[in-house]
Amino acid sequence: MQENKKYRIAVIGSGSWATAMIKMLTDNSTEKELYWWVRKQADVAYINQYKHNPTYLSAVEIKLPAAHISTDVKHSVQHADIVILNTPAAYIKDALRGLTADDFKGKLVVSAIKGIIPQENLIVGDYITQTYAVPPEDLLVVGGPCHAEEVSQEKLSYLTFGCMDENNAAFVAGFFRNRYINTIVSKDATGIEYGAVLKNIYALAGGICHGMGYGDNFQAVLVSNAIREMSYFLHALDQEQRVIDASAYLGDLLVTAYSQFSRNRTFGTMIGKGYTVQSAQLEMNMVAEGYYASGCIQEIIARYNLNMPICNMVYQVLYNHKSAVTEVAHLAKNLN
Known part of the structure; x- marks a missing residue:
């Protein structure tokens, strides 16, 4: 990864865990540019106006610039260097509909999804590797223990970032560490x-x-x-x-x-x-x-x-x- 570069991070999903991740990222001091894919246009409008997610963790203030919240998943992914997937596993195929391997080429892809894709019977990491040709060394997973509700209350929590390439795990973890989030790095993504x-x-x-x-x-x-x-x-x-x-x-x-x-x-x-x-x-x-x-x-x-x-x-x-x-x-x- 390049030094002194302003990295762009996309979060795909708008539930409580995705909202908590937006909070973690914005409370981290590392310079970055954030893109947030939100499924419903009405939610985008609400967040733009009131700076809160209307459905999940509604007490959390959203600090993301309004121009970077979008219902266009292709726009969010194409602009990012790091793509964080954070929808329920059963909905990830629908959320990424229309994207191809070219859209993920050269990016780090992070699964924050703690589930398995029902139609495929695959963990998300395997699905992303097989469907979008993301190299295993560029694929990360996020483990807990960490509940979104406690993140919203800024209670001390820990995240584990797993990747075959521990340097990539450490790099992405650096965007999440803040005064209430500690990070751990592991090679055991699977x-x-x-x-x-x-x-x-x-x-x-x-x-x-x-x-x-x-x-x-x-x-x-x-x-x-x-x-x-x-x-x-x-x-x-x-x-x-x-x-x-x-x-x-x-x-x-x-x-x-x-x-x-x-x-x-x-x-x-x-x-x-x-x-x-x-x-x-x-x-x-x-x-x-x-x-x-x-x-x-x-x-x-x-x-x-x-x-x-x-x-x-x-x-x-x-x-x-x-x-x-x-x-x-x-x-x-x-x-x-």
Whole structure:
């Protein structure tokens, strides 16, 4: 990367996590130019006039110059040196519609999406590499633990930037560090991304159990088993040596499993209380990535013939409509 260059960064997405990233970037002192793709023209007009996102994190002041907020994704991507993808995984294909490999050529592409693409059964990094010919060394992922709501309150938080090229990870991390954001760099982009997918499923499991009245003692055992299950899954995929109790894995799992801000835990709690999947989805205003991830991960589990009882419990309840009471009781007998 060139010194003394004013880099241009595009954020694709307008939900709570994308809005939090805009705040992090604008609160960082590094000179940069920001572009923000927002899906709805009405939201663009509102942000331009009132300097707040009307739907998500509405208390956060938007400092981005009005001219750089757009509903034209091609305009935002073409002007950027760094492209940050931050929509729900299920919507990323639609958000990037009309873009080609040429639009991403020579750019660093960052996935801040903690999900898996349902139609493709691919993590976002693999999809971007295959579809838009982005070299693996130019592809980054962002891991937590970091909830958008706490970022909006400027509570001390940590982000992990994973990339095959650690220099690129460190470079992008430099645009996010500020007085309330610390950054960590890792080479394990694939592990961080799959870990983020799995922790959403485990948060669903925790929510289901919470909704059914299981207490903190049981939840602690559940999460202890979940991190071991995550480690087992990641090792089966690539056999890389990784420290599974690092913040990007265990830390992100803990905050997603326990936090009041976790949409996946909230979704699971509703299921545990007797909501159907459809009614829970209608009541929530945000996407619970773990629901889509559960169906996709189950296909990978079957492909590798893996034994993952927590993921299996969630899948049976959400997709096969099995009794949560029966499935959790069966799971509880196999935890240790």
